[in-house]
Amino acid sequence: xxxxxxxxxxxxxxxxxxxxDTTNYEHGRAQxxxxxxxxxxxxxxxAPFPRIRLxxxxxxxxxxxxxTGTRPELPALVCQGHLDVVPADPELWSFDPFSGExxxxxxxxxxxxxxxxxxxxxxxxxxxxxxxxxxxxxTTYFAFVADEETDGAFGAAWLxxxxxxxxxxxxxxxxxxxxxxxxxxxxxSNPVNFYPIATGxxxxxxxxxxxxxxxxxxxxxxxxNAVVQxxxxxxxxxxxRWPARVTRSMRAFIDAVGAVRGEDLAAIDLNSxxxxxxxxxRLGPLADVVDRAFRPSSVPTMLRAGYKxxxxxxxxxxxxxxxxxxxxxxxxxxxxxxxxxxxxxxxxIAHEPALESPLDTPFFQAVCSTLRDIDPLAxxxxxxTGGGSDAKAFSHLGIHSYGFAPSCLGAHGRKAQGAHxxxxxxxxxxxxxxxxxxxxxxxxx
Numbered sequence: 451x452x453x454x455x456x457x458x459x460x461x462x463x464x465x466x467x468x469x470x471d472t473t474n475y476e477h478g479r480a481q482x483x484x485x486x487x488x489x490x491x492x493x494x495x496x497a498p499f500p501r502i503r504l505x506x507x508x509x510x511x512x513x514x515x516x517x518t519g520t521r522p523e524l525p526a527l528v529c530q531g532h533l534d535v536v537p538a539d540p541e542l543w544s545f546d547p548f549s550g551e552x553x554x555x556x557x558x559x560x561x562x563x564x565x566x567x568x569x570x571x572x573x574x575x576x577x578x579x580x581x582x583x584x585x586x587x588x589t590t591y592f593a594f595v596a597d598e599e600t601d602g603a604f605g606a607a608w609l610x611x612x613x614x615x616x617x618x619x620x621x622x623x624x625x626x627x628x629x630x631x632x633x634x635x636x637x638x639s640n641p642v643n644f645y646p647i648a649t650g651x652x653x654x655x656x657x658x659x660x661x662x663x664x665x666x667x668x669x670x671x672x673x674x675n676a677v678v679q680x681x682x683x684x685x686x687x688x689x690x691r692w693p694a695r696v697t698r699s700m701r702a703f704i705d706a707v708g709a710v711r712g713e714d715l716a717a718i719d720l721n722s723x724x725x726x727x728x729x730x731x732r733l734g735p736l737a738d739v740v741d742r743a744f745r746p747s748s749v750p751t752m753l754r755a756g757y758k759x760x761x762x763x764x765x766x767x768x769x770x771x772x773x774x775x776x777x778x779x780x781x782x783x784x785x786x787x788x789x790x791x792x793x794x795x796x797x798x799i800a801h802e803p804a805l806e807s808p809l810d811t812p813f814f815q816a817v818c819s820t821l822r823d824i825d826p827l828a829x830x831x832x833x834x835t836g837g838g839s840d841a842k843a844f845s846h847l848g849i850h851s852y853g854f855a856p857s858c859l860g861a862h863g864r865k866a867q868g869a870h871x872x873x874x875x876x877x878x879x880x881x882x883x884x885x886x887x888x889x890x891x892x893x894x895x
Contacts, residue, residue: 458493458577460885461557461878464570465550467533468559474534474599482509483533483596490594493573497580502616510596510604514616515576519589525621526589527813528849529892530840531569532598532605532626535561542872555860555878562876563869565626568855569594571884575892587895591617598840601800606840614847622813623844624891627651627835627853630866631825631883632735637712643827644707646739647817648853650699650834651841652746653774653804655783659683661766661794668760677755679793680766684750686789687770694720694744697776699806699834703743704729706831707736720744742836746782747773769799776806776834802842806834807850816894817854824887825858856887 470486487503490513494501501515511533519526538547538560545551547560557567572592578584597605609616628648636642661683663676696704701716708715711732718729726744730737748770755766774782790796808814809832821828841851857866860877868874 458574460570460574460881461552463493463573464557464562464567464876464881465552465559467566467570468550468557468561469548471548472534472561473537474597475537476600478507478604480510480534480597480604482511484509484511486533487511487513487594490573494576494580497576499576499580504609504613506596506604506608512596512605512609513594514609515592515594517576517579517586517590517592519586521587522589522619524588525813526591526617526619527892528591528593528617528620528623528844529572529888530593530595530606530623530625530844531565531572531855532595532840533566533569534597534599534605535564535566536599536870538872538874544873547874552878555864556875557878557881558873558875560874562874563866564874565855567857567866567876567881568626568884570881571888574885575889578889584893586893589619590892591620595840601802602840602843606843610843610846617844617847617849620844620847620849622811623841623849623851624854625839625841625851626855627837627839627841628833629854629856629887630739631858632739633859634734634736636710641827642710642829643825644736645821645828645830645856646703646736646833647814647830648835648839648841649809649814649832650697650743650776650806651804651838651853652742652834652836653776653779654800654802654838655772655774655779655798656800657770657772657786657796658799659768659770659790659794659796663762663764663766663793665764666762668762670762672762674793675762676764676766677762679791680753680755680768683790683794684753684768684770686791687748687786688750690748690785690789692745692747692782694726695775695778696720696744697806697834698809699776699832700740700743702809703740703831703833706829707733710829740833742773743834746775746778747771748786773836774804776804779803802838805841805845805851807852811850813850813894814852817852817891820887820891820894821856824890856884858883
């Protein structure tokens with residue numbers, strides 16, 4: 451099968467994918483994913499797998515590759531990866547963000563971790579199956595999608611809304627936000643490798659809050675000053691301490707980590723003074739993964755009011771980034787309405803409810819057993835992510851999603867780093883590991 455002259459192993463694939471600038475600037479402004487999809491199609495042109503390319507808008511390309519299973523009556527699986535990346539300011543980077551350079555055991559560039567590394571593994575698995583005549587037991591849809599870094603309106607959400615038939619029979623989905631290898635020690639100080647698997651996601655409720663008042667001269671104070679009302683509401687929201695709550699995924703996480711560590715982590719009262727902080731202190735290197743999983747949050751991010759210093763405006767607005775826990779949105783919104791006060795109203799500008807997938811499905815068990823087969827030190831643990839992913843789009847089709855884009859440390863403890871940040875890079879060893887785990891997992895029975 452054809453490919454670029456640099457090669458088509460998983461490391462070269464990742465490097466080549468990074469060279470396509472697929473920056474997503476939000477609000478429909480994007481470089482577009484079309485050229486990147488052209489490249490993926492060139493790699494699969496001789497593969498015996500049907501593929502469908504759909505454009506949600508000019509240059510916003512999505513590609514679905516279907517591999518029919520040997521037992522098509524069984525539940526199908528979606529393996530999905532997004533092709534767009536967040537912006538990268540080259541002035542802040544120590545190398546070209548879209549160089550795809552391979553050096554010192556790393557592949558460098560924007561998207562190396564989020565998530566062209568996993569996309570490269572998807573392509574490598576497809577090419578390997580095609581070359582060796584391999585077919586999985588379960589029908590598997592490989593979805594290469596646009597626009598995850600905004601809201602999926604040109605990618606997964608658009609596909610689910612307009613072409614649900616492309617995922618016929620799918621019950622499970624595999625995507626980003628979990629699967630990273632985190633070395634630690636068990637109760638006897640033996641080394642273990644924790645692998646958090648995202649079985650839940652906090653919900654996103656982006657709000658515009660608006661205060662209405664009476665316009666007037668700035669020299670005459672008014673009780674219904676919209677600027678004052680919005681400022682007070684923003685302050686109340688920012689100062690509010692949301693109570694901690696342990697979701698099903700996080701209860702299983704706490705129990706599993708505590709069992710390995712020989713600690714009764716479940717005994718910590720998270721709503722006592724400093725309770726969450728005490729738990730995070732006990733979680734060592736796992737703390738960064740779950741630090742947002744125990745509380746909802748509401749963060750004011752934007753303010754807009756007025757047009758002249760000596761004029762009281764009739765309206766003032768603020769934007770608030772609200773993140774909800776599974777099962778807790780209604781109570782949170784009721785509390786927020788109290789915090790807003792009587793003269794401030796709210797509206798959703800984006801609304802994606804929180805998700806939580808079951809832990810007793812055969813696919814989740816397959817993820818865990820695959821890890822243990824490949825890594826004898828593996829300890830898979832479920833968790834709830836602080837952000838979100840395209841899993842929310844696929845949930846509208848009744849598909850249970852699991853965040854599992856497997857990765858490992860490279861030689862000499864090299865880590866992947868820089869997701870949404872500066873100098874993003876992924877160890878080459880991690881890319882080979884990702885392909886190996888994905889290949890084994892997708893052949894589950």
